[in-house]
Amino acid sequence: MKHWPIGLFCVLLSGAALAAGPAAVRKRVQASMLLTGTIVVAPDGSVRSYVIDKVEKLPSVVTGLLAKNIPNWKFEPTLLDGKPVAAKATMSLRLVAKPVGDDDYSVGISGTQFGQQVPGESITYKDQVRPTYPPQAVRAHVSGTVYLVLRVGRQGRVQKAEAEQVNLVMVASDHEMERWRKVLANSALAAAREWTFNLPTSGRHVGDQYWVARVPVTYNLRRLGEIRGDDYGEWRPYVPGPRQLVPWIDDSRLLSGSADALPDGGIHPLETGGLRLITPPGGA
Numbered sequence: 001m002k003h004w005p006i007g008l009f010c011v012l013l014s015g016a017a018l019a020a021g022p023a024a025v026r027k028r029v030q031a032s033m034l035l036t037g038t039i040v041v042a043p044d045g046s047v048r049s050y051v052i053d054k055v056e057k058l059p060s061v062v063t064g065l066l067a068k069n070i071p072n073w074k075f076e077p078t079l080l081d082g083k084p085v086a087a088k089a090t091m092s093l094r095l096v097a098k099p100v101g102d103d104d105y106s107v108g109i110s111g112t113q114f115g116q117q118v119p120g121e122s123i124t125y126k127d128q129v130r131p132t133y134p135p136q137a138v139r140a141h142v143s144g145t146v147y148l149v150l151r152v153g154r155q156g157r158v159q160k161a162e163a164e165q166v167n168l169v170m171v172a173s174d175h176e177m178e179r180w181r182k183v184l185a186n187s188a189l190a191a192a193r194e195w196t197f198n199l200p201t202s203g204r205h206v207g208d209q210y211w212v213a214r215v216p217v218t219y220n221l222r223r224l225g226e227i228r229g230d231d232y233g234e235w236r237p238y239v240p241g242p243r244q245l246v247p248w249i250d251d252s253r254l255l256s257g258s259a260d261a262l263p264d265g266g267i268h269p270l271e272t273g274g275l276r277l278i279t280p281p282g283g284a
Contacts, residue, residue, distance in 0.1 A: 029171060031235040032110075033062065033095040036263055039114070041275060043084035045075040050091075057233035062095060065107060069282025076276040089114045089275045094261040097235060109281035111258025115268065121203030122269035123152050123211045131191035133219055134183050142180050144168040144238075146188040146217045147259035149246045149270075153210050156197045160248050161189050164214070165259045166241040181241050188217040212249070214259060214268045 037052040050070050055063060078087035096110040145167050151160040163185035168177060192215065200206045243259060262268055 029099065029237055029239060031097045031105075031237045032260075033233065033235055034261070034263055035062075035066075035093045035095065035233070037091055037093075038088060039070075039091050039275070040086065040088045041075050041078065043077060043086055045077045045084075045278070047071050047073050047075075048086065054232050059233075061107060062233075065095070065109070065282070066093075069109060072279070072282070073277055074279045076278055078275070087275060091115075091275075092261050092263050093281070094258060111261035112277055112281050113258060113261040113268070114275035114277070120201045121205065122200055123156075123197045123213060123267065125267060126156060126196040126198045129191050129194040131187050131217055131219075133221075134187050137180065137183055137187075137219065138221065140180075141221060142168065142170050142184070143220050144170070144180070144184050145219070145260070145264070146184050147262065148188055148192055148215045148217060149249070149259075150192060150195075150213050150215060151210050151248065152197050152213065154199065156199055158193050158195055159210060161192050162246045162248075163189060163244065164246060165243045167238050167260055168241065169220075169236075169238050171239060177239065177241075184217075184219055187219075191217070212270045214262055214270060215266075216262050216264050218264050 035052055035058070037050060039050040040048040042048045047070060052058070052063075052066060075087075077084035079085070092113045093109055094111040095107065097105045097107045100106050146163050147165040147167075149162045149164050150158050153159045163181075166181035166185050168180060168184075170177075170180065172180070197211075200208075200211070205211065240260065
C-alpha cells in the first residue's frame with residue numbers, strides 16, 4: 001500500500017455531480033499511467049530483458065514496482081517449427097492507483113498487452129474517418145476512451161464491430177455513466193464502420209478470410225488553442241468501464257491481454273501471435 005496525496009484524484013472529484021455520494025465515488029475513481037517498451041522472452045518463457053520507454057520520467061515507486069514484478073513474469077513459450085525460441089515484442093502496461101482508505105492508495109499493474117507485428121503481415125489503415133465528438137458529450141464535458149474490436153474482411157472493410165470497454169473521465173451515477181458510455185461507443189462504432197484497410201501482403205495470415213484488431217478511440221476535450229504536452233509518466237484519473245463480451249470471437253485467445261492497456265492511436269491486430277503472459281502482472 002502506498003500513501004498518496006489526495007490531490008491525485010481531485011481532477012475528477014471536484015465539480016462532479018455525485019449521485020452516489022462521496023464515499024461511493026472514492027471507491028470507483030482510479031488513476032492510471034500507461035507505459036510502453038519492449039521485452040525479450042527466453043525459450044522457456046522467462047523474461048530475459050526488458051526496456052521501459054522514457055524511464056527517466058517515471059517516479060521511483062513506479063520503477064520499483066516494475067523491477068519487482070517484470071523479471072518474475074512467465075510466458076507461454078514461443079514456438080518456431082514446433083521448437084521453443086526466444087521472442088522479442090513491444091509491450092504496453094497500464095498501472096493503476098486505487099483508493100483503499102483515507103489518503104491511502106494501492107498501486108499495481110492492472111493490464112498488459114504484447115505485440116510482435118512485422119511490416120506487411122497485418123492490416124493497416126487505408127482511410128480512417130475521424131469520429132464526431134457527440135455534441136451532448138461536449139456540452140456535458142464528458143471525455144473518455146472507447147476500446148473497439150473490429151473484424152475486417154477481404155474487401156478491406158469492417159464486417160463487424162464491438163465496443164469492448166469504455167473508460168470515462170467523469171463521475172456520475174451508474175445510470176448516467178452507462179448512458180455516456182453508450183454515447184461515446186455509438187460515435188466510435190459509427191466512424192469505424194466507414195473505415196477501410198490495407199490487407200496483409202505477406203506472412204502466414206495473408207490468406208485469411210478476415211482479420212481482427214483492437215482500436216482505441218479517445219475523446220478528449222481541450223481549450224481552443226491548447227497544445228498537448230508530453231504527459232507520458234503522469235497519473236491520469238478515470239473511471240474504468242466493464243469489459244464486454246465480443247460474441248463473434250470464437251477463439252478467446254485473441255482477446256488475451258487488457259483492452260485498456262493499449263496506447264492511444266494506431267491499430268493493434270490480434271492474429272499476429274503476441275506473447276501470452278501466464279502469471280499475474282503484479283502489484284495490488
